[in-house]
């Protein structure tokens with residue numbers, strides 16, 4: 445499997461599990477909260493564009509999800525397009541955007557903008573999408589954005605600034621950090637110049653770099669030169685291994701926990717089961733799942749879960765012991781069940 449297939453597979457899986465959650469982990473509880481968060485992001489993009497903004501513009505959202513930001517932003521522009529690597533996200537965007545006629549969304553390869561001709565857009569934007577992409581994918585997008593932007597077109601984007609050890613290519617959700625000077629260099633090499641619209645930005649940037657965590661504001665860059673794209677795309681052919689991403693697992697576990705807090709054990713059970721189908725290494729998920737099943741009287745399911753746990757983690761001796769006890773309880777329950 446190459447990186448394109450891996451990104452598609454992973455983001456489709458997340459979109460199928462709970463679309464709003466995997467798009468906006470803090471603002472997913474209902475459609476209203478989710479829509480509100482889209483309005484806030486759209487306002488931040490307009491603020492970043494500041495005096496450059498023109499109502500007559502045509503724009504592009506990269507990694508648009510179901511169109512959380514496209515929908516409110518469409519009120520301010522002539523025409524918008526959105527692209528996403530996930531077919532599932534794009535299918536759902538058709539419903540979310542059904543009353544937004546000046547927006548069109550497309551599934552793309554996740555590494556290029558082949559659908560669009562040169563110098564087509566006045567501006568391109570992206571929010572909480574570049575940060576999840578492997579570094580060569582982000583680089584490639586910068587080249588493609590240079591191609592599809594008109595001369596002096598604008599790029600508004602969010603990317604975390606900081607320092608981190610490298611993340612494996614196959615991790616499609618880990619947040620990638622960039623050092624400010626590295627980002628600046630990337631942009632210059634790809635024909636962009638960073639513009640400052642927010643006076644407070646240098647301060648927040650410095651503070652965030654010192655604290656080594658994300659700066660979530662927007663950068664504004666302008667295309668000042670047309671570049672020749674690099675030909676070296678060997679990484680596109682590289683084989684991607686199955687990979688249990690720490691952040692992916694953490695987000696499933698948090699979701700299941702919040703389902704439980706809201707009194708929805710069935711949704712929590714389904715979430716643990718989904719997590720375990722692609723990451724059977726998560727002992728925490730096996731144990732939490734078993735506990736909920738027992739607490740909810742689903743002893744047969746708990747026995748088969750624990751049996752699977754002992755296969756996935758044969759060295760975890762408590763698993764074998766608990767399974768033995770549970771089997772005894774299962775037998776006892778069957779024995780006690782009234783007959784006739």
Ligand SMILES: C[S@@+](CC[C@H](N)C(=O)[O-])C[C@H]1O[C@@H](n2cnc3c(N)ncnc32)[C@H](O)[C@@H]1O
Nearest residue numbers: 455467507508509512528529530533554571573
């Ligand atoms: C956290 S969601 C954010 C969605 C949207 N930007 C928003 O703010 O509502 C990240 C999105 O990026 C998409 N994505 C991830 N990698 C991508 C890639 N290489 N090309 C295009 N989209 C990608 C995912 O499918 C997902 O819809």
